[in-house]
Amino acid sequence: MSYTIEEINDLLKGELVGHTTHKIDSPEQLQHAKTNQITFIGSSKYIKHWSDSKACAAIVNNNLTVEAGDNRALIKVKNADLAMAKLLELFNPKPPVMEHDIHPTAVIHKSAKIGNGCKIGANCYVGKDVILKDYVTLYPNVCVFDDTTIGSHTVIWSGTVIRERCIIGSHCIFHTNVSIGADGFGYRPSDDGAGLTKIPQIGNVIIGDYVEIGANSCVDRAKFSSTIIGDGCKIDNLVQIAHNSVMGRSCIMAGHSGLAGSVTLGDGVIIGGSASIKDHTTIHSGATVGAGSGVMNDVETGKTVLGYPAQDARDTLKQWVALKRLTK
Structure with missing residues (x-):
């Protein structure tokens, strides 16, 4: 392809x-x-590299001052990142080819309902009363256990396991080795004090439409009721979402971050990499948690928090400056 x-x-x-x-x-x-x-x-910090670059063209934010040059062109746009997304889609290679719509080695329970245009790869398992709606793709070695429903056009990559009774929306993407619906982490000291008693986790996971979950991330089933991921949420690799947590619409969680049990996120919440959120905490809509932070208390709507323990980002930055001065 060339243009x-x-x-x-x-x-x-x-x-x-x-x-x-x-x-x-x-x-x-x-x-x-x-x-x-x-x-x-x-x-603006990248402009200095343009003169040394061999690229024949660049997509540039229209508020930046950049010269085109000899046999070199610029395309000025409002947002270079969004324009880049469009261009990458143009050059995006086709996905792996599966020669069979349903591979002969796939094991599909006779009660499962498979929609039109579904593709099921080698060594997949589809359990009792599972419903795959139209154009679902299961790449090789995916397991979908009993009574689970997966919405149309959802793509599930190899190694992913979806446990029983889960409800998955349409147009989702689960990358390799995602775990959906494993038991939540629930234990209490036993009566005799000699060990731990496991608390049964009888709920499920409900995931909305257009959700993307990165490789090796986990969404645990609820103790009762449901762990819920709202429409349009984007979850990075190696993220933990514990039992009974609820995420609103279009939240973002970066790699190595985690929600403890019964955390509630409003709409549009952003969680930075390696941030940890204490159980039974609410982070209200539009709030941002900085990378590496530890959230111990509720976070107000639209607020940005940072640090360990997390507090208003401006206060944390002032403290860091003050500590740096003390060391001098």
């Missing part, structure tokens, strides 16, 4: 500055780009 700069600009609907005769065959980072590649400049 002229004009064809790419037609897609992005930006302002074309300058011209290049090179056909563009792929996007690449600014410092690593070659002559037939296009790059991106979304911040």
